[in-house]
Amino acid sequence: xxxxxxxxxxxxxxxxxxxxxxxxxxxxxxxxxxxxxxxxxxxxxxxxxxxxxxxxxxxxxxxxxxxxxxxxxxxxxxxxxxxxxxxxxxxxxxxxxxxxxxxxxxxxxxxxxxxxxxxxxxxxxxxxxxxxxxxxxxxxxxxxxxxxxxxxxxxxxxxxxxxxxxxxxxxxxxxxxxxxxxxxxxxxxxxxxxxxxxxxxxxxxxxxxxxxxxxxxxxxxxxxxxxxxxxxxxxxxxxxxxxxxxxxxxxxxxxxxxxxxxxxxxxxxxxxxxxxxxxxx
Numbered sequence: 001x002x003x004x005x006x007x008x009x010x011x012x013x014x015x016x017x018x019x020x021x022x023x024x025x026x027x028x029x030x031x032x033x034x035x036x037x038x039x040x041x042x043x044x045x046x047x048x049x050x051x052x053x054x055x056x057x058x059x060x061x062x063x064x065x066x067x068x069x070x071x072x073x074x075x076x077x078x079x080x081x082x083x084x085x086x087x088x089x090x091x092x093x094x095x096x097x098x099x100x101x102x103x104x105x106x107x108x109x110x111x112x113x114x115x116x117x118x119x120x121x122x123x124x125x126x127x128x129x130x131x132x133x134x135x136x137x138x139x140x141x142x143x144x145x146x147x148x149x150x151x152x153x154x155x156x157x158x159x160x161x162x163x164x165x166x167x168x169x170x171x172x173x174x175x176x177x178x179x180x181x182x183x184x185x186x187x188x189x190x191x192x193x194x195x196x197x198x199x200x201x202x203x204x205x206x207x208x209x210x211x212x213x214x215x216x217x218x219x220x221x222x223x224x225x226x227x228x229x230x231x232x233x234x235x236x237x238x239x240x241x242x243x244x245x246x247x248x249x250x251x252x253x254x255x256x257x258x259x260x261x262x263x264x265x266x267x268x269x270x271x272x273x274x275x276x277x278x279x280x281x
Contacts (some may be wrong), residue, residue: 001234008032014243017250028206037186039215044178047174048175058164061166062176065156072149076149082145092146095154096237108233119273160224164180170229171226174225
């Protein structure tokens, strides 16, 4: 991975941390997911007009990924409603780093240097450390929800890693993926809503914030899909999940969550893992 690609993926990680904070800040979880999905619909539709159409071989991956990512976003906002941002976000991303590394190196046969593998392991360990509080456990339901989110992240990351390489057109692949999610996410949210009139009012009330979150999410994942054509999936995953560093600061400043010496240490360790990944390549 070149230095330029590394910096771009790290920028995507920052955007990822910010849009997750926005998803947490919108109090109604279905409103948050639906607004993000509508942004996907609009931008994805525009992209589909101007970008290359994905080949037939890529379509099974696009369809399955759209379904998995719809489930992911609904579960993610539900997890944020049950537990702290500073714990849920690192846990979901740590599970994804380990899961993507396991699948990409065993089933896909991707080759990584020992230093890269060590860096991925360090990043994953630091993410789990960030999600753990020495002061005790709280919100068990939110923890299990976060585990489910981590599993869906692993699934769609591997699916898209294979699909985008088959397509040969990362931007066209991403455009159709977002267009499909732009239909399925709002639809699922409306079906799950118990008070759709209130949901519509909430969407109008939080539209500006939801639009910003949707755009940041779209840009961040488009970068990831592009990077997956240039570097091993496990490396891209580990670098993307360092958005938790920004999430820790956001949790402290915005949600008034405690940023303890424990979390500071884990953050420093995560940075050392990033360095190992870069130097090991």
